[in-house]
């Protein structure tokens with residue numbers, strides 16, 4: 112994949128640019144996962160997400176993984192302490208010295224403070240402070256992304272009736288299977304998720320904002336333009352955080 116914006120941002124950031132730890136924030140449907148992956152590829156740094164950490168620890172049968180599995184199988188959510196410990200272990204691996212992309216962690220103020228203490232510890236390879244970039248997408252656009260989503264049950268290709276429709280309405284381009292909608296891709300579920308997201312994220316945003324480690328990026332654009340906006344925000348914040 113080629114990025115029209117690549118030469119611009121590479122020139123901006125310089126080829127020796129070290130992004131350090133970058134938290135990507137965004138509402139449900141903002142396209143956080145896609146943008147996180149683009150940054151991972153471009154900077155050649157790992158992504159650290161709560162979901163991956165949980166799955167990885169459970170798959171490897173670590174002590175934390177076993178604990179998490181037990182909690183989850185009893186129908187509860189894994190608490191901050193276990194997630195924090197998983198992050199702590201992850202940050203001791205060698206691949207994070209130039210930075211990493213955080214997705215879904217820190218989710219709470221307590222986690223953000225824990226991460227700050229952790230990254231400041233001389234034991235860790237990447238001691239740069241975490242910077243946070245929030246992808247801002249309009250409410251209507253987010254709603255369309257969620258309620259317009261259609262999935263092929265056969266090849267798992269994802270369409271959107273507003274922005275990326277199949278050639279024949281309701282039918283997969285590749286295999287002719289009838290497209291389905293996930294049961295929770297509705298406006299009422301979306302409204303609930305937005306409320307939860309805003310309540311949870313506000314203290315995290317305020318934390319980074321107060322310390323001059325927060326920027327917004329316009330997420331109402333095409334993939335490349337959003338990526339460009341995020342990279343410019345990262346560069347600006349990292350330059351500032353180094354003094």
Ligand SMILES: [Zn+2]
Nearest residue numbers: 263266283286
């Ligand atoms: Zn298909």
